[in-house]
Amino acid sequence: MIRVLVVDDDFMVAKVHSGYVARVEGFEVVGVAHTGADALAAVRTLRPDLVLLDIYLPDADGITVLRALRADPTTVDTDVIVISAARDVDTVRNAMRGGVLHYLIKPFSAAALRDQLLHFAALQAKLARLSAREVSNQEDVDEVFAARPRGSVVLPKGLSQQTADLVEQALRAHPDGLSATECAQTTNLSRPSARRYLEHFAEIGKSEVRLRYGAGRPERQYHWIG
Structure with missing residues (x-):
């Protein structure tokens, strides 16, 4: 344990x-x-x-x-x-x-x-396995020092992992979904910046977009699906 x-x-x-x-x-x-x-x-x-x-x-x-x-x-x-x-x-x-x-x-x-x-x-399991022998290659070291497990998606140029984590956490905390404006308010990001990360998650299949209909134009609403 x-x-x-x-x-x-x-x-x-x-x-x-x-x-x-x-x-x-x-x-x-x-x-x-x-x-x-x-x-x-x-x-x-x-x-x-x-x-x-x-x-x-x-x-x-x-x-x-x-x-x-x-x-x-x-x-x-x-x-x-x-x-x-x-x-x-x-x-x-x-x-x-x-x-x-x-x-x-x-x-x-x-x-x-x-x-x-x-x-x-x-x-911890990876470190325990490595403790019994020398590190065999750079991949072992990269996996230990990585912020996320192997298999993480590499972010496009101009997007940071820290901000991506922030937007991801906001989406996870709001299962009913967030618009770009709502995400910006939740994370203290600018709306254009929040939208870039939201669109990125939608493009790689981590979130899905649904249209929210109101008095004006339909608004894009992002839902985390992981």
């Missing part, structure tokens, strides 16, 4: 996220923390394999907690996925520099978290 610590200042949100984790086979929640201090203490005591770390905590922000985990020899090996409503570039950049595996923007669906947990499990 992969042991998970959920860190969130909101008791109900922590409960919801714990429920998401519990539904994924091979994972168990070993603890919940609501402050930075409690999170650090829990990691040292419980030794989880993975921490789902919020940024907005009452006593210290999640980046400070992340840095403390990385500075402590007893916790440096603990993996971290950030789960937060924080969308500013500095926070995302600092999380990446702190070695987080992924950054999920709230609100996200159970499916979005499940995908990341399964990717984490696959990554």
Whole structure:
């Protein structure tokens, strides 16, 4: 079993996220923390394999907690996925520099978290297989360091994986679909930028387009199908 610590200042949100984790086979929640201090203490005591770390905590922000985990020899090996409503570039950049595996923007669906947990499990299995021998080729290294499992679609020039993940999470969180305008509002992107990613997902079969009819022209509505 992969042991998970959920860190969130909101008791109900922590409960919801714990429920998401519990539904994924091979994972168990070993603890919940609501402050930075409690999170650090829990990691040292419980030794989880993975921490789902919020940024907005009452006593210290999640980046400070992340840095403390990385500075402590007893916790440096603990993996971290950030789960937060924080969308500013500095926070995302600092999380990446702190070695987080992924950054999920709230609100996200159970499916979005499940995908990341399964990717984490696959990554751990790959590392376990490699630990018994030397890395045989560049492909082994690429698979370990990739943000996504092998088989991911290469994005067209001008599109970034980080923004694609953001748009994907927005679609997953809205099963009734989003228009380009709604997606832009949800992700804080410009409408043209949001539409480019939405159209890309439609072109590669990750989403489908349905027409929403109203008073004016029909509006394109995008639904995630994965």
